[in-house]
Amino acid sequence: MGRATGPAESYRDDPDAVSLHTTPDDYTYDDAPESFGLPPSYTDSEIDSTAPPPIPIYHVTPATTRTDHNSPSFKNGKPTVLETYVHMEAALDTDPAKLFVAVNHFAKTAPVPLVYIMGTHKETVKKGDKKETRHITDFRLVLNLQRYLRVGFHDGNISSMSLVTVENGEKTHRGTIMKCRAPGSQQDIEVGTQKVTLTEWCHRYCASPRMLKIFRLRRVVTGFDEPHLKNRLEGLIRATNYRGHISVTFPVEEKNVDIYTSTRINEWRQTTWICWIFYLTFLWIFTWPYLFFATKRYAVVKAQWPFSSTDSHGNKTYTTVSEEQWFEKWHVAVRRLVLDRFEGEASEEMMDGVLARPTDPPMPGTINTGHTGVDNAVGILAQGFQVARAIQSSGNLGRGLQGGWGYDF
Numbered sequence: 001m002g003r004a005t006g007p008a009e010s011y012r013d014d015p016d017a018v019s020l021h022t023t024p025d026d027y028t029y030d031d032a033p034e035s036f037g038l039p040p041s042y043t044d045s046e047i048d049s050t051a052p053p054p055i056p057i058y059h060v061t062p063a064t065t066r067t068d069h070n071s072p073s074f075k076n077g078k079p080t081v082l083e084t085y086v087h088m089e090a091a092l093d094t095d096p097a098k099l100f101v102a103v104n105h106f107a108k109t110a111p112v113p114l115v116y117i118m119g120t121h122k123e124t125v126k127k128g129d130k131k132e133t134r135h136i137t138d139f140r141l142v143l144n145l146q147r148y149l150r151v152g153f154h155d156g157n158i159s160s161m162s163l164v165t166v167e168n169g170e171k172t173h174r175g176t177i178m179k180c181r182a183p184g185s186q187q188d189i190e191v192g193t194q195k196v197t198l199t200e201w202c203h204r205y206c207a208s209p210r211m212l213k214i215f216r217l218r219r220v221v222t223g224f225d226e227p228h229l230k231n232r233l234e235g236l237i238r239a240t241n242y243r244g245h246i247s248v249t250f251p252v253e254e255k256n257v258d259i260y261t262s263t264r265i266n267e268w269r270q271t272t273w274i275c276w277i278f279y280l281t282f283l284w285i286f287t288w289p290y291l292f293f294a295t296k297r298y299a300v301v302k303a304q305w306p307f308s309s310t311d312s313h314g315n316k317t318y319t320t321v322s323e324e325q326w327f328e329k330w331h332v333a334v335r336r337l338v339l340d341r342f343e344g345e346a347s348e349e350m351m352d353g354v355l356a357r358p359t360d361p362p363m364p365g366t367i368n369t370g371h372t373g374v375d376n377a378v379g380i381l382a383q384g385f386q387v388a389r390a391i392q393s394s395g396n397l398g399r400g401l402q403g404g405w406g407y408d409f
Contacts, residue, residue, distance in 0.1 A: 069142040069345040078249055079116050084256035086270055093213075093261045096202035102259065103198065103217055107163050107303035110150065111219040112253035115143040117233060119338065121244035122408045138244055138364075138406045139338045142345040143330075148320045149221065149305045160319045162304045168195050173216075173297035175208060201300050208296060212266065215259040216299040223308035223316070226250050229323045236331050237338055241363060243407030265291075336360055364405045 073080045087106075092099045119138040124131050150157045166172050168182035184193060196204075205215050230248045237246055260266040268274045269291065278284045308318045321329075333351035339361045 090262040241404040
């Protein structure tokens with residue numbers, strides 16, 4: 001699928017940088033409300049949102065735009081992608097007007113929702129008196145859905161995006177170490193106070209005397225029916241007579257932008273070789289608690305990019321196409337790439353070429369010579385080998401008799 005244009009190069013952080021602090025899943029720490037001083041409120045009209053965005057000091061875009069899908073990494077069996085990148089600029093530490101403009105600038109870049117389709121099976125082989133189990137990847141497809149978040153599929157169209165601040169009853173970081181609700185709010189019960197605007201949050205962040213601060217912009221995809229599309233894709237792959245393990249996940253790249261204060265400590269925590277020194281010398285045992293308690297975090301603004309939206313009457317409106325329409329357009333290409341045992345990111349241009357083929361490729365493990373008698377004979381012989389392998393591996397005889405491809409041995 002087509003790759004949309006990413007953010008300006010100067011705003012990107014090094015994806016290989018290792019942080020000395022922990023910021024997974026939007027700072028998932030225990031809840032412990034913390035009081036902090038609040039400057040007087042302001043209105044959005046006091047800041048000119050049409051001013052050009054500030055020019056960052058450093059953090060150059062890496063050679064690749066995003067995570068290399070040809071060499072993926074996994075965590076808990078799920079693919080990991082570049083979810084967060086860091087931006088530092090001295091002017092944003094103390095100038096709320098420039099911070100406001102920078103947040104609006106970053107919000108205009110849509111997150112990158114992916115469809116990650118993977119098929120694997122296990123093979124057990126004997127090595128002397130021992131058995132060794134290997135995990136074999138049969139296919140791995142990465143499909144990019146970013147262009148479906150923009151009305152008319154235009155890269156510059158941001159009409160569907162809405163920039164909102166958190167509600168008073170929502171647990172999040174409000175210039176605190178731990179997540180908390182706004183003062184006077186308990187769950188969905190609020191005490192007659194309006195939620196804080198983005199302008200005022202910018203003033204609060206810049207007015208804080210803390211040396212170590214992080215202002216996070218969250219870019220979220222809303223209204224996307226993951227279970228429906230997952231079921232459709234799994235059924236499509238099973239129809240190819242695939243017997244292995246199917247994984248369909250929906251990771252989102254570039255969904256967070258963290259604006260750090262420009263301090264020497266924050267520069268060090270984003271420098272790979274310095275981080276490794278701390279890891280190898282076990283100095284992280286002392287530095288991690290300090291960084292955890294010394295850093296104040298703000299996760300108070302979200303850029304919502306809807307795949308679909310629902311009105312008060314329950315009517316759903318899609319930004320571009322529905323999940324079912326997307327599936328109907330590309331399911332033949334996905335099936336053919338699975339049968340090709342393709343691995344990597346499949347662009348829409350590539351899938352258009354796959355759709356132009358006259359027929360599906362043969363099922364893996366079979367031979368298509370064009371002669372029916374020869375093909376049947378080879379198929380019977382191949383099934384015999386499958387049964388023999390199933391018996392030798394002490395199980396899965398039923399799968400060997402059923403045929404198919406990608407099953408465990």
